[in-house]
Amino acid sequence: xxxxxxxxxxATIPVMAIVALFVFSLLYIAPGDPAAVIAGDQATPDDVExxxxxxxxxxxxxxxxxEWVFRILQGDMGVSIFTNLPVTTMIQQRIEPTLSLMVLTxxxxxxxxxxxxxxxxxxxxxxxxxxxxxxxVLGFSVPVFVVGYLLAYIFALELDWLPVQGYTALSEGLWPxxxxxxxxxxxxxxxxxxxxxxxxxxxxxxxLSQDYIRTARAKGAGQGSIxxxxxxxxxxxxxxxxxxxxxxxxxxGAVVTESVFAIPGLGRLTVDAILRxxxxxxxxxxxxxxxxxxxxxxxxxLVYTLFDPxxxx
Amino acid sequence: MIQRRALMLGTGATLAMPRVVGAQGxxxxxxxxxxxxxxxxxxxxxxTTTLARNHALMVFDTLFGLGRDFKPKxxxxxxxETSADGLTLTIKLRPELRFHDATPxxxxxxxxxxxxxxxxxxxxxxxxxxxxxxxxxEDDRFEIRLKRPWPGLIGALGKASANLCAIMPERLARxxxxxxxTEVVGSGPYRFRADQWVPGSLAAYERNxxxxxxxxxxxxxxxxxxxxxxxxxxRVMPDPATAAAALQAGEADWWETPxxxxxxxxxxxxxxxxxxxxxxxxxxxxxxxxxxxxxDRVEVRRALFPAIDQKSFMQAALGEDPALWQVPxxxxxxxxxxxxxxxxxxxxGPRDLAKAQAALKASGYDGRKVVxxxxxxxxxxxxxxxxxxxxxxxVGFTVDLQSMDWGTLVQRRASREPPEKGGWNVFxxxxxxxxxxxxxxxxxxxxxxxxGWFGWATSDPREKLREAWFDAPDAAAxxxxxxxxxxxxxxxxxxxxxxxxxxPQAYRRSLTNMVTGGPPIFWGVRRG
Numbered sequence: 116x117x118x119x120x121x122x123x124x125x126a127t128i129p130v131m132a133i134v135a136l137f138v139f140s141l142l143y144i145a146p147g148d149p150a151a152v153i154a155g156d157q158a159t160p161d162d163v164e165x166x167x168x169x170x171x172x173x174x175x176x177x178x179x180x181x182e183w184v185f186r187i188l189q190g191d192m193g194v195s196i197f198t199n200l201p202v203t204t205m206i207q208q209r210i211e212p213t214l215s216l217m218v219l220t221x222x223x224x225x226x227x228x229x230x231x232x233x234x235x236x237x238x239x240x241x242x243x244x245x246x247x248x249x250x251x252v253l254g255f256s257v258p259v260f261v262v263g264y265l266l267a268y269i270f271a272l273e274l275d276w277l278p279v280q281g282y283t284a285l286s287e288g289l290w291p292x293x294x295x296x297x298x299x300x301x302x303x304x305x306x307x308x309x310x311x312x313x314x315x316x317x318x319x320x321x322x323l324s325q326d327y328i329r330t331a332r333a334k335g336a337g338q339g340s341i342x343x344x345x346x347x348x349x350x351x352x353x354x355x356x357x358x359x360x361x362x363x364x365x366x367x368g369a370v371v372t373e374s375v376f377a378i379p380g381l382g383r384l385t386v387d388a389i390l391r392x393x394x395x396x397x398x399x400x401x402x403x404x405x406x407x408x409x410x411x412x413x414x415x416x417l418v419y420t421l422f423d424p425x426x427x428x
Numbered sequence: 429m430i431q432r433r434a435l436m437l438g439t440g441a442t443l444a445m446p447r448v449v450g451a452q453g454x455x456x457x458x459x460x461x462x463x464x465x466x467x468x469x470x471x472x473x474x475x476t477t478t479l480a481r482n483h484a485l486m487v488f489d490t491l492f493g494l495g496r497d498f499k500p501k502x503x504x505x506x507x508x509e510t511s512a513d514g515l516t517l518t519i520k521l522r523p524e525l526r527f528h529d530a531t532p533x534x535x536x537x538x539x540x541x542x543x544x545x546x547x548x549x550x551x552x553x554x555x556x557x558x559x560x561x562x563x564x565x566e567d568d569r570f571e572i573r574l575k576r577p578w579p580g581l582i583g584a585l586g587k588a589s590a591n592l593c594a595i596m597p598e599r600l601a602r603x604x605x606x607x608x609x610t611e612v613v614g615s616g617p618y619r620f621r622a623d624q625w626v627p628g629s630l631a632a633y634e635r636n637x638x639x640x641x642x643x644x645x646x647x648x649x650x651x652x653x654x655x656x657x658x659x660x661x662x663r664v665m666p667d668p669a670t671a672a673a674a675l676q677a678g679e680a681d682w683w684e685t686p687x688x689x690x691x692x693x694x695x696x697x698x699x700x701x702x703x704x705x706x707x708x709x710x711x712x713x714x715x716x717x718x719x720x721x722x723x724d725r726v727e728v729r730r731a732l733f734p735a736i737d738q739k740s741f742m743q744a745a746l747g748e749d750p751a752l753w754q755v756p757x758x759x760x761x762x763x764x765x766x767x768x769x770x771x772x773x774x775x776x777g778p779r780d781l782a783k784a785q786a787a788l789k790a791s792g793y794d795g796r797k798v799v800x801x802x803x804x805x806x807x808x809x810x811x812x813x814x815x816x817x818x819x820x821x822x823v824g825f826t827v828d829l830q831s832m833d834w835g836t837l838v839q840r841r842a843s844r845e846p847p848e849k850g851g852w853n854v855f856x857x858x859x860x861x862x863x864x865x866x867x868x869x870x871x872x873x874x875x876x877x878x879x880g881w882f883g884w885a886t887s888d889p890r891e892k893l894r895e896a897w898f899d900a901p902d903a904a905a906x907x908x909x910x911x912x913x914x915x916x917x918x919x920x921x922x923x924x925x926x927x928x929x930x931x932p933q934a935y936r937r938s939l940t941n942m943v944t945g946g947p948p949i950f951w952g953v954r955r956g
Contacts, residue, residue, distance in 0.1 A: 148839035155476030160842050169606040197468040198627045199608050208626050279673040377665045379629030387628045392835050
């Protein structure tokens with residue numbers, strides 16, 4: 116197992132290298148010019164040229180790429196073209212809100228979707244099953260921003276239960292932190308709940324038709340024990356896989372959710388950086404997301420062994 | 429109905445109440461402002477963005493400031509004296525001036541700041557051309573000696589539009605003007621809290637307790653800058669619906685640029701005022717690329733005039749309410765001293781599409797594709813481009829309206845290549861009213877070709893008139909020059925004015941004493 120983990124961690128290096136080359140090349144060929152954005156509307160073309168030169172944006176691709184890779188290898192992601200702040204500082208400023216949002220969303224989604232999926236499978240063909248699957252279709256179909264606006268309108272503006280926007284650090288207190296995240300997590304969790312609930316139901320249906328479930332029933336095991344101990348554990352591998360895949364979905368959804376609820380997270384940082392062509396920030400954030408995604412996949416692979424002892428690495 | 433406070437109690441949040449009460453107290457002394465965008469850079473010399481200028485107005489002070497009458501008045505300067513030959517301006521500083529790092533403001537700081545500014549700003553560059561010498565006379569007194577008189581020098585030093593002549597410590601002002609300063613140290617009424625700055629989310633300012641306001645009533649960007657808030661927070665909200673909701677819920681006090689579509693909702697709220705604060709507004713501009721056909725020919729450019737309906741442009745940008753825009757608008761910002769009616773009937777007279785079509789036919793336009801750039805992420809500019817494209821199609825142009833984000837557009841418009849090779853023919857933008865109120869900073873008016881603003885119009889007569897404006901001895905002479913320049917705009921069509929936009933701002937009625945005239949100003953305003 117240890118050797119496997121080491122191999123997988125080492126395997127992230129070429130993956131990250133390819134991501135780095137891809138991101139750098141893509142940004143190089145993409146239209147847009149940070150110097151022109153910095154210079155503003157009043158600037159003349161000469162001003163733009165001077166700024167471009169001062170930022171080193173007029174140098175050849177290979178020189179810039181080489182310098183960037185050299186810095187990255189030393190753990191230096193560079194400095195934002197616009198804010199003059201180190202990219203690592205900007206990421207540090209933004210990582211807590213995004214992490215909080217994602218963790219809360221995952222907790223919410225898993226704790227709601229798995230019981231719903233299990234119940235839908237147990238009550239297959241009944242009104243309950245149809246209601247759960249109907250909600251799942253709704254969760255898939257309604258865009259995150261629409262859910263976000265609706266929630267904000269109802270629970271913040273009309274009922275005044277929760278704030279419309281913003282983020283409060285966990286260090287400021289549990290409730291202030293939670294207060295700002297409930298609506299975004301519910302909005303973002305909709306698709307995720309739908310995804311997990313559907314896969315849970317489908318997998319559970321398959322497992323519930325297995326011989327060993329019949330045997331458990333014959334032995335007089337209770338319904339709860341059959342569903343959650345015998346069936347769910349055996350259905351867990353595909354569910355865990357989907358939860359892992361869904362993390363990527365969450366990263367994408369976080370961009371929209373953070374905009375709708377004005378949460379200063381990595382999603383907004385990415386969008387702002389792309390709109391302004393702040394290359395060092397885009398490169399830094401994409402590398403970070405790629406690394407997180409690789410780690411999540413590794414974590415999922417390891418979790419498989421907990422649910423299915425036959426899986427060995 | 430269960431209110432938020434009740435829910436908090438019900439969920440056991442009572443333990444947090446003392447902190448909440450404390451926070452409410454500090455909230456009353458905090459002004460929460462939603463700016464028009466993200467403050468991404470903080471050096472008002474390095475960038476010409478409006479946001480950086482607005483930020484600079486809080487943190488930095490200027491030697492002179494514009495009054496409500498758009499005339500410069502002493503601000504950091506205690507007084508200024510121009511020599512009889514008009515070649516030397518001697519400025520004496522107010523004695524109580526201190527930078528935020530507690531060092532006194534000295535003549536050397538002012539000279540270094542003016543020097544840096546003169547490398548970037550359009551009026552500063554004029555000073556650079558005329559400058560013989562700048563030298564300190566004492567710690568609080570310095571002189572600017574010119575090669576020839578420039579009556580507009582004080583006005584340039586007190587200009588309100590980007591780039592502001594922000595005074596900063598000499599050690600920072602010595603930074604290359606094409607490189608961003610590493611610290612924000614001014615002497616203005618607010619200190620920038622760099623340690624709390626989260627670009628894209630929050631920019632925080634604290635009252636500068638050491639600031640000594642002039643013992644005068646406030647007067648736009650001049651007079652006594654008295655501050656009534658301990659803290660101002662710029663809270664960036666990229667989503668207009670969220671900003672509107674935050675304002676309605678009392679989570680924000682002031683929104684600089686409410687979306688036109690959301691104004692009815694805001695107006696229905698009794699606690700919110702919607703009004704034009706920036707009365708100088710912004711001039712809509714349709715800009716031609718003069719380097720490539722068909723707009724390299726004046727006949728083609730002029731053919732559009734009879735079809736341009738400024739009202740349509742303004743309605744598309746800001747809606748039906750005529751209080752939010754002004755037409756007709758000529759080459760200079762309506763309502764400012766140099767605005768005039770010379771030849772304005774070219775835009776104010778009855779619109780005549782047939783005349784425009786005939787003029788285009790007579791111009792010899794060969795039906796080639798015309799590329800119009802449209803920034804999809806700026807609703808106002810996108811609307812202007814949409815109407816421009818529609819008008820041009822009606823006149824008979826073959827229009828290719830290309831939608832792109834602003835970041836792409838600003839690169840694209842800098843391209844001098846032909847449209848079919850990544851260049852362009854037309855784009856629409858807005859110019860801050862203060863910028864285009866005088867010929868000196870009016871970039872679309874210029875005729876300096878390759879050295880000029882995007883579109884690269886060339887016109888010796890316009891350049892000569894601009895030069896003459898710098899030397900104009902009095903307001904009457906300035907006005908005559910402005911009239912001649914406007915006549916040339918109709919004749920040479922370097923751009924077409926599309927109307928004056930006066931986008932409203934929305935704020936909680938708990939705020940009073942808002943300073944109207946131009947950019948958002950955070951002195952004078954108070955709560956209750």
